[in-house]
Amino acid sequence: MARENDMTEFARELAKAQKIAVFCHMRPDGDTLGAAGATYRILQALGKRAYIVCADPVPEKFLYWELYKNVHTEIPTGCDTFLAVDCSTEERMGDAGYAFRTFRGRKFNIDHHISNTYYADYNYVEERSACCELIYELAVAMGITPDAVAAQSLLLGICTDSGSFSHSDVNERTLAIAAKLYGCGANMEEISYNLFKKQTKVRMLLSNLTMPTMRFYHNDRFSAIVVTKKNLERANALPSDSEGFVDYLLTVDTVEVAACLMEMKPEQYKISLRSKGPDVNAVASCYGGGGHVLASGCMIQGDLEEVLDKLSYTVGQYLED
Ligand SMILES: [Mn+2]
Structure with a gap:
């Protein structure tokens, strides 16, 4: 052989x-x-x-x-x-x-x-x-x-x-x-x-509704957006229509880590993480998720503000000084 x-x-x-x-x-x-x-x-x-x-x-x-x-x-x-x-x-x-x-x-x-x-x-x-x-x-x-x-x-x-x-x-x-x-x-x-x-009109509409949720933390080094159930309904979109939104955040020059929070059901968010360098596999692992150093995911339970607080705190631990 x-x-x-x-x-x-x-x-x-x-x-x-x-x-x-x-x-x-x-x-x-x-x-x-x-x-x-x-x-x-x-x-x-x-x-x-x-x-x-x-x-x-x-x-x-x-x-x-x-x-x-x-x-x-x-x-x-x-x-x-x-x-x-x-x-x-x-x-x-x-x-x-x-x-x-x-x-x-x-x-x-x-x-x-x-x-x-x-x-x-x-x-x-x-x-x-x-x-x-x-x-x-x-x-x-x-x-x-x-x-x-x-x-x-x-x-x-x-x-x-x-x-x-x-x-x-x-x-x-x-x-x-x-x-x-x-x-x-x-x-x-x-x-x-x-x-x-190329993209569908539905994806563009979902993007228009989702991008205003954009937030920045840690001197603009971490950014997050939220795809809500309500906005999915308004745009008549599926969760898969938000594919690539998280990568868009990473195009911001100061952003090193980006997150897209998908509302799965009340108080439950599926989180996609992307990075230019910091280890987001380690971030996701803190919540039982995982993936790769530069692309990872996890689920976090809680109300939106609570989830964002937790996540931004954890991301902060992995940003280099
Ligand atoms: Mn290949």
Whole structure:
């Protein structure tokens, strides 16, 4: 069983497959969908039968692209090969992880997370801005020039995982691959508008009602907004329509930590935390929640003023002097 393969070997072995299921990670993002969608096209171009599998449904915003309507929660029968894209562990595949682990055919894993556990028979892991960088190189190694659909799918993955080419892991090679994808027919405008700019009228109305609740604490280093049940009703919006509001607070130059308080029921708030540096995982942990250093969440009970007092006190503990 190979631990790590070079790309030529990985591509040569994958080319032996006839019927392949390509696995995305749970709660799919643009990179895992972009990588799976492009791989699906590439494998089809090679005359193979390919299927995209994801344990969770594809978020609405990605369904603008026909390609992602081919994502299934069911795993097809009779596959000789399973391929995981953008999954650092089998657990990342969610409910599909068990099927991957117990599969008796050949298993492949291509990923850009350094924490990858090399769980397949063939593994290709390299730190990149996005898994889609690696899928482009896989296509080249398999002798395929991505068509416009595959190229757009790869660019979509790179754009979403690299923050539109703004993260620190973007380098000359990332942009060289993006340039190649443009040559294959990809373009940023469609991705940028459909994923990052476009919003519904309902979301805009909810935003207009929510932003006046904005407050600042600790010399404007912590900011919070509240999405109330009343405002959700007024805007005829769902809690999910407030996605991204918290990130907007973080655009304030002095703000280091931002919070969005979602009123779940009277005296119960679901809190999303974002940070430019201070450890908000530690903040959320104080209330039984958690996540990542820069993005985390928790629930706090109590009346609004009480919840805000507690939260701002805790955040204060993690702001550096
Ligand atoms: Mn990724």
